[in-house]
Amino acid sequence: MTTNSNIPKENEAMDENYVIETFNLTKRYKLRGKAEKLTALNSINLKVKEGEIFGLLGPNGAGKTTLVSILTTLLQPTEGYAKVLGRNILKEQYFIKKNVGLMLGSDMIYYRLTGYRNLKFFCKIYNINDYEKKIKDMVEILGLTSKLNQLVETYSSGMKVKLALARILLIDPKILFLDEPMLGLDPKISKSIVDILMKLNKTIFLTSHQMNIVESLCDRIAFLKEGKIIKVDSKENFKNLIRGETKIQINVSESRKNDLVKTLNNLEFVDNLEVEKENINFSLRSKSNYPNLFEVINKFPITKFKEIETDLEDVFIKLSN
Helix, strand or coil: CECCCCCCCCCCCCCCCEEEEEEEEEEEECCCCCCCCEEEEEEECCEEECCCEEEEECCCCCCHHHHHHHHCCCCCCCEEEEEECCEECCCCHHHHHHHEEEEECCCCCCCCCEHHHHHHHHHHHCCCCCHHHHHHHHHHHHCCHHHCCCEHHHCCHHHHHHHHHHHHHHCCCCEEEEECCCCCCCHHHHHHHHHHHHCCCCEEEEEECCHHHHHHHCCEEEEEECCEEEEEEEHHHHHHCCCCCEEEEEEECHHHHHHHHHHHHCCCCEEEEEECCCCEEEEECCHHHHHHHHHHHCCCCEEEEEEECCCHHHHHHHHHC
């Protein structure tokens, strides 16, 4: 493994406020038939506080799962290292595996067993005492009681995710690593899982490319793109990056829609114009541009005018450009 003089020495104490720290963490893969290696992670430096819900946001292929796999000792880095709960991921894998919970969607449960047998199996592996009562309490919290004795292969996607979450919560880990936990779930189920996670009072490291999930759950967020951290900050500070801009959504009669689009495209204070089936979306560079905008659109039969609140997706688009 390559060393780097900028990486802290092994015996340096971890800041007591942080339970996850990475130091120039890098992962490269050798691709078959190619001399050049693929860099999945490029000098990642992150710190996560105890009790924090930390979100790693990025598109598919950004390196999110690779980072989680390294932090939970499933993979080894090519360069750099990390500390989880103060222990080196390269030297104290047993301690880390014992004290963290990893959820990779619903892939870590057995579909040909009942929900109950899945949970009992994992309780036995982790030597959990009084597991009968703990399983009963946990499935009540997650709304799984009525399905507990059915085969998992009959579960809906949402029920499978809840069972996978129950599995890791039963071992009472100090840190939860959740990789795309709500992928493919309908909004109602996603919200119920978000509500459960927010009540846990645990350190959670969450990866997702679903902006709304990260925005509703996380205290701080890191944006990851092509293996590099673009920025780490609170969600409010991220939003402040483009708070000066104003997003507008308008609707106009179909007969004048093309004319309005052409007119808006020619205005220097209008950016990011997009045409949907019914709506025209765009950004004003400043609220001070409202008088000029109204002067233009008053000539058209506008049927809807709406100012849209800035969200993390807007920020991510801006940071990615």
